[in-house]
Amino acid sequence: MEGVDHLALERSKTQFDVDQMKVVWAGSRHALDVSDRIGRLVASDPVFKKDNRAMLSRKDLFKDTLRKAAHVWKRINELKLTEEEASRLRFFIDQPSYMDLHWGMFIPVIKGSGTEEQQKKWLPIAYKMQIIGCYAQTELGHGSNVQGLETTATFDPKTDEFVINSPTLTSSKWWPGGLGKVSTHAVVFARLITDGQDHGVNGFIVQLRSLDDHLPLPGVTVGDIGMKFGSGAYNSMDNGVLRFDHVRIPRDQMLMRVSQVTREGKVVLSNVPRQLLYGTMVFVRQTIVADASSALSRAVCIATRYSAVRRQFGSNDSGVETQVIDYKTQQSRLFPLLASAYAFRFVGEWLKWLYTDVTQKLQANDFSTLPEAHACTAGLKSLTTSATADAIEECRKLCGGHGYLSSSGLPELFAVYIPACTYEGDNIVLLLQVARFLMKTVSQLPSGKKPVGTTSYMGRAEQLLQSRSNVQKAEDWLKPSVILEAFEARAMRMSVACAKDLSKFANPEEGFAELSPNLVDAAVAHCQLIVVSKFIEKLQQDIPGKGVKEQLQILCNVYALFLVHKHLGDFLSTGSITAKQASLANDQLRSLYSQVRPNAIALVDAFNYTDHYLSSILGRYDGNVYAKLYEEAWKDPLNDTVVPEGYREYIQPLLKQQLRNARL
Amino acid sequence: MEGVDHLALERSKTQFDVDQMKVVWAGSRHALDVSDRIGRLVASDPVFKKDNRAMLSRKDLFKDTLRKAAHVWKRINELKLTEEEASRLRFFIDQPSYMDLHWGMFIPVIKGSGTEEQQKKWLPIAYKMQIIGCYAQTELGHGSNVQGLETTATFDPKTDEFVINSPTLTSSKWWPGGLGKVSTHAVVFARLITDGQDHGVNGFIVQLRSLDDHLPLPGVTVGDIGMKFGSGAYNSMDNGVLRFDHVRIPRDQMLMRVSQVTREGKVVLSNVPRQLLYGTMVFVRQTIVADASSALSRAVCIATRYSAVRRQFGSNDSGVETQVIDYKTQQSRLFPLLASAYAFRFVGEWLKWLYTDVTQKLQANDFSTLPEAHACTAGLKSLTTSATADAIEECRKLCGGHGYLSSSGLPELFAVYIPACTYEGDNIVLLLQVARFLMKTVSQLPSGKKPVGTTSYMGRAEQLLQSRSNVQKAEDWLKPSVILEAFEARAMRMSVACAKDLSKFANPEEGFAELSPNLVDAAVAHCQLIVVSKFIEKLQQDIPGKGVKEQLQILCNVYALFLVHKHLGDFLSTGSITAKQASLANDQLRSLYSQVRPNAIALVDAFNYTDHYLSSILGRYDGNVYAKLYEEAWKDPLNDTVVPEGYREYIQPLLKQQLRNARL
Ligand SMILES: Cc1cc2nc3c(=O)[nH]c(=O)nc-3n(C[C@H](O)[C@H](O)[C@H](O)COP(=O)(O)OP(=O)(O)OC[C@H]3O[C@@H](n4cnc5c(N)ncnc54)[C@H](O)[C@@H]3O)c2cc1C
Ligand SMILES: Cc1cc2nc3c(=O)[nH]c(=O)nc-3n(C[C@H](O)[C@H](O)[C@H](O)COP(=O)(O)OP(=O)(O)OC[C@H]3O[C@@H](n4cnc5c(N)ncnc54)[C@H](O)[C@@H]3O)c2cc1C
The missing domain is CATH 1.20.140.10 (Butyryl-CoA Dehydrogenase, subunit A, domain 3)
Structure with missing residues (x-):
């Protein structure tokens, strides 16, 4: 916030205590302090620059996102950030990534639907990011109507396993964030079938990729679903498509807090009510x-x-x-x-x-x-x-x-x-x-x-x-x-x-x-x-x-x-x-x-946003809009050359043409 | 529209004559015929493909646009299209380009504000696209308030010329489509100044680039203003920035239908009322x-x-x-x-x-x-x-x-x-x-x-x-x-x-x-x-x-x-x-x-849109949505490799880490 403040006169007219309003907005003095500190930290770290995001190709944007996510993790550990600080850090990065789903969906759903044993097994490695997980519910054919999902998880009592399968095209998992290119694991929602009977939709922890070389495991077809709205924006996320060809997982990878499948393939409800x-x-x-x-x-x-x-x-x-x-x-x-x-x-x-x-x-x-x-x-x-x-x-x-x-x-x-x-x-x-x-x-x-x-x-x-x-x-x-x-x-x-x-x-x-x-x-x-x-x-x-x-x-x-x-x-x-x-x-x-x-x-x-977080020339704290707009324009790749690529093939011939036949 | 029609049942329920509705929508049988013919023509021409547009870099998108525009012009001439047909052709290309401003603003404003003499001089070469023009009104500091424009056109009686100048940063022309990289000419709106007196805003035809090598003329600084909303979309257009450093143009390049400047520098109103x-x-x-x-x-x-x-x-x-x-x-x-x-x-x-x-x-x-x-x-x-x-x-x-x-x-x-x-x-x-x-x-x-x-x-x-x-x-x-x-x-x-x-x-x-x-x-x-x-x-x-x-x-x-x-x-x-x-x-x-x-x-x-024009998998005529969505996904560059670029640097180290210090 160097230089002249073009909004100084505006600020001088304020009739209230802005600092106290910042506290109200943040929720508490402590929350404001954390937010302020982490906001500046992110703004000052060159890895977290994001001003050229709209110009990056999908691949470059994605690689940039992976880089940022890894750096986030590094900083969290180096600085020994608390949970609150880490979450603010992820917030200020302001670039959607598999991290959001790992921390925001994969971990909470295991916490919410896993038994204590399951939580003990999966949460520590998830917290350490030794596995990366996503939330795979929506399918090509079903989103809102979760009960209509088509993926099946059929219990095989012979091997004590579930067989996860995608029986139709529309049963392909479609949309899960972090699935396309990154997640090693997913909570997959599928119809539980035992003994030929359909018991409705349940969650299953399924490993998708090898932890050694990141290749999809046998029977797993997985990829990115392609570009989404806008440039930059949510294209940093690898929303994915996923198909299973009879993939086997151990019985204890069904999330069993509410209902369980026994060794014999019986479905029993636990004493934890479904509402949980x-x-x-x-x-x-x-x-x-x-x-x-x-x-x-x-x-x-x-x-x-x-x-x-x-x-x-x-x-x-x-x-x-x-x-x-x-x-x-x-x-x-x-x-x-x-x-x-x-x-x-x-x-x-x-x-x-x-x-x-x-x-x-x-x-x-x-x-x-x-x-x-x-x-x-x-x-x-x-x-x-x-x-x-x-x-x-x-x-x-x-x-x-x-x-x-x-x-x-x-x-x-x-x-x-x-x-x-x-x-x-x-x-x-x-x-x-x-x-x-x-x-x-x-x-x-x-x-x-x-x-x-x-x-x-x-x-x-x-x-x-x-x-x-x-x-x-x-x-x-x-x-x-x-x-x-x-x-x-x-x-x-x-x-x-x-x-x-x-x-x-x-x-x-x-x-x-x-x-x-x-x-x-x-x-x-x-x-x-x-x-x-x-x-x-x-x-x-x-x-x-x-x-x-x-x-x-x-x-x-x-x-x-x-x-x-x-x-x-x-x-x-x-x-x-x-x-x-x-x-x-x-x-x-x-x-x-x-x-x-x-x-x-x-x-x-009073929102206390850094210029980095806002990433807007129009919204700059100092109001120095015009000079910066002008400066920014010249960075567009089209301005790399004065005469545009394609001039010789597509513009010059027009200008030099001798028209004879046109009716126009 | 090959294969099964997934919407056939829907179509069979129709209670009215769709063909007649198409006529109503198009405006007449003739308009429908033209529109239908040209729509198919565009859809079947490989140069006009647009389905990968969202994935192109700014430069590639722009080059693609130049290519299409040149091809449009070629087809219009080869096929000897009428004005109506040509306009439908430009419509169905569905990719904004300098053509829109040349035909939609530059030519109309010369028609509307030029004297007969000026029209005779400029319109034929504009119609033949031997010059390419744009409409340069808006400035960095003024859009809605046209009367506030700052660019000046000062009459110099010594040489019988106007001197076009950008006195301030905010007077830079900003936004005109086709200006950034293509236009050789512009109608520039500037304050008319004669003998030290400000006569308000008028239009002037100004050449910007050499017709030989496309380089900006002396005193002209011009470029693209950078990326706009979304991917693909309006980024095919070279909205431009333009500054004049005392650029001289002959007196007869002021658009003089309504008011004129005489050899002596007097401003006289013609008998054509301003309302025109x-x-x-x-x-x-x-x-x-x-x-x-x-x-x-x-x-x-x-x-x-x-x-x-x-x-x-x-x-x-x-x-x-x-x-x-x-x-x-x-x-x-x-x-x-x-x-x-x-x-x-x-x-x-x-x-x-x-x-x-x-x-x-x-x-x-x-x-x-x-x-x-x-x-x-x-x-x-x-x-x-x-x-x-x-x-x-x-x-x-x-x-x-x-x-x-x-x-x-x-x-x-x-x-x-x-x-x-x-x-x-x-x-x-x-x-x-x-x-x-x-x-x-x-x-x-x-x-x-x-x-x-x-x-x-x-x-x-x-x-x-x-x-x-x-x-x-x-x-x-x-x-x-x-x-x-x-x-x-x-x-x-x-x-x-x-x-x-x-x-x-x-x-x-x-x-x-x-x-x-x-x-x-x-x-x-x-x-x-x-x-x-x-x-x-x-x-x-x-x-x-x-x-x-x-x-x-x-x-x-x-x-x-x-x-x-x-x-x-x-x-x-x-x-x-x-x-x-x-x-x-x-x-x-x-x-x-x-x-x-x-x-x-x-x-x-009844709108009679081709799948090319719609460019939407969800809106396909045949309703074959799911198979095509699935097919399309794999074309994303992220799917070029199974393991994403950046895995070794940014994902593998996470998964393999031994955390000691983290509080999480
Ligand atoms: C960016 C993004 C990220 C996502 N991330 C994930 C993820 O990580 N994991 C995951 O599993 N999923 C994810 N999803 C999928 C998301 O949860 C679904 O898209 C969402 O649930 C909506 O379902 P749908 O797409 O099937 O919409 P539809 O239900 O098909 O909606 C289509 C239309 O039908 C209407 N409609 C549907 N049912 C009714 C009804 N009963 N009554 C009236 N109108 C109705 C809707 O209002 C809407 O207008 C993501 C989606 C997006 C866009
Ligand atoms: C894609 C695109 C293409 C363009 N192409 C061209 C072109 O080819 N040639 C060209 O010359 N220009 C072009 N323009 C510029 C365009 O004409 C201006 O952006 C437009 O006139 C709006 O003016 P502004 O940007 O100054 O908005 P502003 O006037 O600055 O508007 C900002 C806000 O102020 C409000 N406001 C302004 N005045 C008043 C008032 N008197 N009362 C109440 N509210 C007010 C508005 O409602 C708005 O909410 C283009 C713009 C775009 C986005």
Whole structure:
């Protein structure tokens, strides 16, 4: 951050304690310190350079990724990093690799579904990376519908082994990250077959490659599935294809925490309830929500800084043009995204707590909150990833033409981020699960069953179906109780309306299918309520630092009122608010934007991102955009020569032609 | 299209004459024939292969583009193609190149802004491509605000020349397509300065490169601005940077149709009114709307076919799983986009007519409809490009995980399409122009000035501010008059509400700035009304072919009712419809989806796209998705070797390590 700070004037206008806001964003002073230290470490290490990534060929990019991953591991060990530090290090590298799946899926699934014995055997070597594992569930023909997987694992009592096989083309494993070129092992999901009977899908630890020479073991066909969206981006990952031709593994490599196959080939359930496996899902989805706030805040940081640098039209007294961040349209597109970044950060933090809570309850054999926790994480995964994907692209558009350059950082961020809407559950499929849970909850209300956790508002159904918002003037919309009531009324009424419509169908499944678009809308309303209410809860905590809480209060209101505007149809058609009240909400929103404006740069500075992590010329901390864009352009390979390759064959002949016959 | 047709069953369910629909889509039997013939020609020519585009390095991609462009030109001449055929040929190549700017901007701007003499001099050599030109307006520091451009063209009466200069870093030309590596000439926009006086921005024809060796002329610095969004995509284009160090051009290279500089350096206006220049804008934006329907229909074609191939969950009587296109959520996301493709096609066709109409009126010195036509094309450019960009990404999501593969065709389509939201006017800036026009129109109503063209509904302001929709049952929503009234009432009321709010401000400009987000919403409402009403008008024509009109009727209703659902807040808050009526619209929409369902595949077949043009495995005509995906994967360079490059340096050492110190 050498040289002139082109954003110094902006920074001087800040009305709050940025350092304290950094603590809030990071989660704690300790977390901030770790993050700050590791962020700088990565930024200063030449191996971790990533600014030419978009220009690398697939092979070079992949090799670069292998190099980085090995270096990450080296640094972790050399510096004796803690688990927390190591995870921040992997985060700041900002280049997807087999490491993500090894640490993020392979190890957790063995922890979650392996017996103690299995954990003892596999985890130590996995922790030391003496084996590298991936998560092989999805097939060419089946993703969302896990129960439809076709790979088989047939028990052979003669040899006490399972025979893993890919009976059809569509049963080929397809997508698993780290599988294509790196993993030595995989947790493979396959239909368990014993004695001719199909016992459904289970996980199996299967070795794929020789630990000596990395060649696929006999019967294993494995490769990369090819280029994905964008340049750079997720192409650093070797998502793979995998086929088995009757590959044999010992019986004890089936993950047996929940159900076991005996020496005789009998399937017996252990005393561990199946629901326990949901724990892993809650864990993984919680990390996805955390990632959403990271990706979103990064995009918002870029767009906000550039919007303060960019000037276009108008002119104030000094004759300079207007900064585009001063246009209300720009604010109305950008500030809600800034607010969303904070909202998702806090709901992510809360989900982390929820995971701990659920884990503790599971250990105490208390499963009462599990369905609610499961629905809640599914819904929040869907909500935050969809919103983030859209927001990144909106941030790119907010940067005008220059946002379309690779060097803006936004194209690659979009490309690398969007599959989060699809993996770990397609977002629509997840919302349908939430809706199913909501319909169940509503149907149980008459029986007096108390809804728990994030659905507890449904316990006040009668009140919420009747209530009228008592907003009279714009400022009333600043009250948390007013906001909560509107969101609760909307969510409640949409769920109840769906339930009513459903009851008109003789066949409930048919009804569910027919009404599914409405059910999705109801699920979204419920999830938005969760995010809003967790933001409000956060603000009930003690938050030190001059002006910090005030700023967060403003952002909370921006987030809520922006949603009211965006989903106005819901609020009005359910009668949760009136048109007049909606218009007051809009007025209030506009005035909130003016309050965000002077603090906008500081609010993105509080994310504490290094220029390395942002990898965006438009988002540079010092705002020195134009000189650096100009400098960067000349690095493109096309500029290696003044006259382009191909001139003699393809341009010169055109220019020199003597046309006779053309009609043009 | 060899082998089995996996979609044959789907095609057998079609309820309309697909061939006649193809005619409707193409515009005429003749247009269909041309398009069909040229499409096949391109598909069968090996030079035009594009399936490995995402894997090419920037340099190789660029060279490939030069090769294709030269081959296009060769074929056009060899086959003596007509202008129409040539333009289809360039379209089907589907690879952006300098040709697009040469034919689409350089030539039109000389036609529009050059004197007859200038046209005589420059057009013939441009038509023969003995020179290659681009359009150099945008600078590093100024895009939207053209009046803020900094490049100067100073008249030197001593030599009768203009001196073109780039006084600052931010005055560097930045973005012009075809500039970076190819163009020999450019129309450069610069501030005209004579005798120390600034006369604002004008266009100048400037030679950039030697016609002998392609080297930049003295004083010219030119290069490519670097990688853009995605792989393949728009990286085939050499968007350029350009700086002038006092480059001299003869006086007669200023485009002088509207204003002229005399030998003495006097600026005189010709008798041609400035508005004439708007004509070119209307022309260019009209082509952008046409491109929107092409890109959108292409994405929809891919997603629709794949949705019929893809099966997931459920099972009908035969035990096979449900095609995902049968899920109502899938339909509610996909079918409105299908309907939008048709809607945009028809409004594009109408815009073509509008352009002819405007041109004729201009020639007769009738400028009365120009502002309306200008606002209308600006608004429709904004509306259709924004909707198309979003829709392409939605289509990708509709394809689940496989949509994320390059081979789905959707990532590249998105990457290449999205800048349409930014170039030729940032979409928000354009909507603000539309809003300004609407406010002017509303303010003139009391004076009795009759609004023309697409604003003529505003002449019925009083009625529209009062009216109540008389929808009583779901089927009422099928009536064109009902739909039109709802859309007119909504648009009218939003404009009038804005006008009222504006009148509360002492300073109208301040009011406009403050209320700009609402003004943008009002502009969108107005533009959507135009699209809906042009679709309805289209249906008033005679449309032959069994079932063709019926299908279009259904799509028209889907488009309109989908918008009602999406913008329900507008319709309800303005009181244009009631909540009950909205719910009936929703019911009707669901039943329309069921009517679209059996015809979905045929409706995308009617676009008559070759597999070459689609370049999508998921969108293949024959639906043979899985075998081809599997085949394609192995072509990735990463699969050249079984063990990846870098294994020895970066993977093996990990696996073989003896860890001692790690805390993990
Ligand atoms: C980058 C990336 C990384 C991945 N990594 C891994 C990995 O490491 N390991 C692994 O095993 N897998 C991985 N996957 C696969 C991923 O988990 C699946 O793609 C995902 O589960 C979605 O399934 P699908 O692709 O089958 O989508 P589909 O289910 O085929 O979705 C297609 C469409 O059908 C709709 N649909 C499907 N079912 C229903 C329904 N019941 N009701 C209504 N609509 C429905 C969807 O909404 C969607 O619009 C990865 C995928 C990607 C893109
Ligand atoms: C792929 C591509 C090809 C191009 N080809 C060419 C070419 O051939 N020739 C050429 O000359 N140019 C070309 N351009 C440049 C293009 O025309 C400009 O990028 C475009 O006009 C937008 O201007 P901008 O980049 O300055 O955006 P900006 O105006 O800087 O936009 C940044 C943000 O500010 C907002 N904003 C700006 N002004 C206002 C306002 N008054 N009120 C409210 N909000 C405002 C915008 O909405 C946007 O969110 C190309 C651009 C691209 C991306």
